[in-house]
Amino acid sequence: PNVKLVTSDNEEFVVDFRIAKMSVTVSRLMEAMNMSETDDASLLSNSIPLPNxxxxxxxxVIEWCEKHKNDEPKEEKENDKRGRTTHVVSDWDKEFLKNDEFGRLCQLMGAANYLEIKGLFNDISQTIANMIHGKKSDEIAEMFNIHCDLTEAEKKEIRKKTAWCED
Amino acid sequence: MEENNASSTITNLPDDCLIDIFARLDHTDLDEISTISGRLYELAEVSRSRSKVGSLKARRLLIAQINREEIVFEMSFAGQYYQLKLTDPDSGLFEKLPDNESALYYALVGYLPREIIEMNIQTMFVSLFDRATVLLRRFDFEELKICSIWIDIHFLSFFHQFLSTRTVASFNLRYAEFKYDLRDQFISVLLAANFESIDLQLEHNYLVNEEFMKDYANSVILPALFVSIQCHDRPFRPSSAFLKNLSKFGTLSYSNLLIGAEMLLPALIVRLRQRRKGAWRFLVTRDIDQAEIDAALEADLEFNELHAERRRSIRIANTPSMVKFRTHVQFITMPMLQFSAHFD
Incomplete structure (x- = not known):
């Protein structure tokens, strides 16, 4: 059975029921609309609006879900040498995400968050964390095109608050 | 979601997403992020309060009360000693100690118990504990050692906050005093920390009873408990219900604990079957005779008398797992015996 998903720009995607169920948000909406896998009429007569x-x-998102639709639930976390909690991003996922420029990656993360697709969300979150890890504040600001809204005095105060040892 | 454009940056993500990203970093990364923007600073602080932010591995944290108004924190980290004196709010950073020497540790270890003075807690001091919590949040410790501390509600609050977000493998308390109404809270904090090892050196036994031992035995796998009481109280004899908990201790050294001989062999055999190293040392009501050993031995267990070592041993057949044990007279005037066992 197939499910119709409608995006904010009015594009209709017809996806397999199993793919649709990978999103907790879509699952909840289908449940609310009494759409069931065994009731073709309910699937044909309804579409799921996804305004975000x-x-x-x-x-x-659908490309990622297609690849992972047969995945077993997996243990998401492990600690690296510095105790960081990390999620192992598979080679396929690395390749999948590396072609997204940063703005698109953020949009994809926002969508994974809204749709509640945990595996995709963790992949992107970990990918961005890996981009940040070990970099200085000015490198991070430049990489992500962030405008600093702090004065030098405020930065000094924050450094004082976050320091643990006298230099 | 907007189509891809220049405004689609990391700061367009909702707070939940940014907190999730930051929780995958370590404190040094968050220090850098904090100075980029006010919002990122706030979110970094939220992430830091979550225990899964990566921590630095420090060896030992020693907390000692020096006088009525001064507590010193000394930390061993990356082969270097650092000290924090909580005397005034502006002194709130760790200082690297010269010559890489501990100022406190050797002075306090082996130190005889001294009078522990109730601390002169004022509002300022409470804020200093808060400061210590902030400074220590980036570390996990192999060992936490507390010396000569007056444990009041403020210290207890700090202790709870610190342990609820940090991992500490072993805990050592070397003399402390507190109002008895704080005892249960202190024990709750201790047990919730899931220490692999607890070492209590006390002047009087105001902490360890059968319930505490039962709860600790069940809080982690094969825990190690060391109890040393300075003033000799009457031996503490747990009930027969304690048997199933005794065998859960990987290591148990308690000079004042008196175990009924009738419960010893069954517990010893259950513990042996865990096949993990450890040691037991406490008192037993009497010696165990050969008939009791013969009756307790199961088919796969082998008994040996090690005359040269004046020990007996039980081995799991065809395995290296064995326990060597002995009983000997502790005090000529007392009927109970000292019992010691080593599990290999």
Whole structure:
């Protein structure tokens, strides 16, 4: 059975029921609309509106879900040498995400968060964390194009608060 | 979601997403992020309060009360000693000690118990504990050692907050005093920390009873408990219901604990079957005779008398797992015996 998903820009995606169920948000909406796998009529007569996801981002989400639809639930976390909690991003996922420029990656993460697709969300969150890890504040600001809204005095105060040892 | 454009940066993500990203970093990364923008600083602080933010591994934290108004924190980290004196709010950073020497540790270890003075807690001091919590949040410790501390509600609050977000493998308390109404809270904090090892050196036994031992035995796998009481009270004899908990201790050294000889062999055999190293040392009501050993031995267990070592041993057949044990007279005037066992 197939499910119709409609994006914010009015694009309709017809996906397998199993793919649709990978999103907790879509699952809840289907339940609320009495759509069931065994009731073709309910699936044909309804579509799921997803006003927070665009066509371009939805296509990427579906591509990821297609790849992972047969995955077993896995233990998400492990600690690295510095005690950081990390999620192992598979080679396929690394390859999948590396072509997204940063703005698109953030949109994809926003969509994964809204759709509640945990595996995709963890992949992106870990990918961005890996980009940040070990970098200085000015490198991070430049990499992510963030405008600093702190004065030098405020920065000094924050450094004082976060320091633990006298230099 | 907007289509891809220049405004689609990390700061467009909702707070929950940023907190999730930051929780995958360590404190040094968060220090850097904190100075980028006010919002990122706030979110980094939220992430730090979550225990899964990566921590630095420090060896030991020693907390000692020096006088009525001064507590010193000394930390051993990356082969270097650092000290924090909580005397005034502006002194709130760890200082690297010169010559890489501990100022406190050797002075306090082996130190005889001294009078522990109730601390002169004022509002300022409470804020200093808060400061210590902030400074210590980036570390996990192999050992936490507390010396000569007056444990009041403020210290207890700090202790609880510190242990609820940090991992500490072993805990050592070397003389402390507190109002008895705080005892249960202190024990709750101790047990919730899931220490692999607890070492209590006390002047009087105001902490360890059968319930505490039962709860600790069940809080972690094969815990190690060391109890040393300075003033000799009457031996403490747990009930027969304690048997099943005794065998859960990987190591148990308690000079004043008196175990009924009738419960010893069954517990010893259950413990042996855990096949993990450890040691037991406490008192027993009497010696165990050969008939009791023969009756307790199961088919896969082998008994030996090690005359040269004046020990007996039980081995699990065809395995290296064995326990060597002995009983000997502790005090000529007392009917009970000292019991010691080593599990290999």
């Amino acid at each position: 996801v665009t066509k371009a981002v939805m296509a990427r």
